[in-house]
Amino acid sequence: MALPTTTREYRLPKTDGIHNLTLTEAALPPLKSSEVLVKVHAVSLQYRDIVVAKGLYPLGMKDNVVPGSDLAGEIIAVGTEVHGWSVGDRVCSNFCTDHIYGNTTEEIKLTALGAPIDGVLTEYKVLPAHALVKIPSHLNYEEASTLPFVSCIFDFGNNRKASLSHRCAxxxxxxxxxxxxxxxxxxxxxxxxxxxxxxxxxxxxxxxxxxxxxxxxxxxxxxxxxxxxxxxxxxxxxxxxxxxxxxxxxxxxxxxxxxxxxxxxxxxxxxxxxxxxxxxxxxxxxxxxxxxxxxxxxxxxxxxxxxxILIGSRTQFEDMNRLIVENGLKPVIDKVFAFEDTLAAYQYLESQQHVGKVVVRVSKD
Missing domain, CATH: 3.40.50.720 (NAD(P)-binding Rossmann-like Domain)
Known part of the structure; x- marks a missing residue:
């Protein structure tokens, strides 16, 4: 089967509210030798995504960013120097793609998906192989997408509260x-x-x-x-x-x-x-x-x-997954939205009526 050359993705051409979410189409970048191409099946949302959409994220963000940081998907292509991963593997990405182990640094913070670099609200995503974590076998893609997230609420004054998420909940x-x-x-x-x-x-x-x-x-x-x-x-x-x-x-x-x-x-x-x-x-x-x-x-x-608590490493992610597998834990999902209904998912998350996670189902198969 031929690999995709384009992807539908959401971008934020402006950052004065979630209404700016725009579904567009873009060419996929060529795959580097150390990278993998992931078909995104599900993305879980966090309040950091709303903060980014409102232009309130204080840790830096690129223009016209692809939002979202927490994906679960399937590898459909691997670079020539990638070892340990194969086509068909089910994976999540760590929140900061370069945080492999140890404490965070300023350089690591700049690899946070969905703000300093483009995120995961896209049908296909190229990722460095070193950022990947295997999905526990008892979890489906929607459940697994909740594993990469941390939520922190900052008060910006004037009764505007914004939540900054740096990593998986x-x-x-x-x-x-x-x-x-x-x-x-x-x-x-x-x-x-x-x-x-x-x-x-x-x-x-x-x-x-x-x-x-x-x-x-x-x-x-x-x-x-x-x-x-x-x-x-x-x-x-x-x-x-x-x-x-x-x-x-x-x-x-x-x-x-x-x-x-x-x-x-x-x-x-x-x-x-x-x-x-x-x-x-x-x-x-x-x-x-x-x-x-x-x-x-x-x-x-x-x-x-x-x-x-700030930004967890890939090795912590792997340790956590062992606990999840050993105890058969299942994430709590409040509601799942279709990819085309991502704005409605943002609106529901912003309402704070949910218990647990709000998820966008990206792939239809």
């Missing part, structure tokens, strides 16, 4: 819980909300034998968390002093790990319900502004480890 949660102080059976984990990172953190914690406390403003979303194994549920609208409730649940000890997505608006409460020398994994700023003047003293007083 799953890898972010894995990095948080399996980092310098790895989660272990018997630990207690506090998960804030039911977004992509929090849901994956909940699943990984339960799979590792930990007890999960989940917070949300919605009883409906808390029911989802309970179905995934959360043992304790707190509606923070009904229980505004939720940090005190967490301390009651843990008999005054506090939790071992916090998936902190609230930012300044929740950090003080998180510290107050973390055990001495526990770990707060700072991922987002969804709760907006807050008074954090006393935060340094609280962190010192409880000897808390406060860790920022």
């Amino acid at each position: 799953a890898v972010t949660a894995y990095n948080a819980l399996m980092g310098p102080i790895p989660l272990k059976a018997g630990d207690t984990v506090l998960v804030q909300g039911t977004g992509g990172v929090s849901i994956f953190g909940l699943q990984f914690a339960v799979a590792s034998g930990a007890t999960v406390i989940a917070t949300s403003s919605s009883d409906r979303k808390l029911e989802v968390a309970a179905g995934l194994g959360a043992k304790h549920l707190i509606n923070y609208n009904k229980t505004p002093d939720w940090e005190q409730e967490v301390m009651k649940i843990t008999d005054g000890r506090g939790v071992d790990h916090v998936i902190e997505v609230g930012g300044p608006g929740t950090m003080l409460k998180s510290v107050q319900c973390t055990r001495f020398a526990g770990c707060i994994n700072d991922i987002g700023f969804v709760a907006g502004a807050g008074d954090v003047n006393s935060l340094p003293g609280l962190i010192l007083g409880r000897a808390v480890i406060f860790r920022g």
Whole structure:
């Protein structure tokens, strides 16, 4: 079968809103010896995609960019020097194509798909072979597309909140819980909300034998968390002093790990319900502004480890997939849209009515 020479792809000729998403056709670049050509089957969206479309992404983006960073697809051609990959292999790409192992660098950040370089909302994508990760066999393409994403919310003022995602929600949660102080059976984990990172953190914690406390403003979303194994549920609208409730649940000890997505608006409460020398994994700023003047003293007083999470490597992605396979974990998908309905998918994501991930099905076969 002849290889495609063109691809339909979305671009953003302007960046003042998601309405600028434009479906167009482009020639595929020639395949280099170290690259592969991937037929894109599915792309999962993240709030970073909305931020990029609105021109609010602060880490740099090219003009007329192809958005999207999280794909699952099938290799249909390999370069002459590619080893370990074959036509027909099912793959994801790491968020930053050049982040293979270790800590991130400024150079690595410039290889982030869907902003500094063209992304994956396209029918076919040329990728460096070193960026690829094998899809777990029990996941379909839509499910696998959710594996590359991290969501961080930044408050730009004037009630405009924008979310910056630097990597896979799953890898972010894995990095948080399996980092310098790895989660272990018997630990207690506090998960804030039911977004992509929090849901994956909940699943990984339960799979590792930990007890999960989940917070949300919605009883409906808390029911989802309970179905995934959360043992304790707190509606923070009904229980505004939720940090005190967490301390009651843990008999005054506090939790071992916090998936902190609230930012300044929740950090003080998180510290107050973390055990001495526990770990707060700072991922987002969804709760907006807050008074954090006393935060340094609280962190010192409880000897808390406060860790920022940024960009996961391909090797972490591979380690995470082994945990997913061993426990048969399945990502939570809220809704799947057709490629031609990508704008509707963006609109649904922007509405924040979803629980779990929003996915675009690119290929029809």
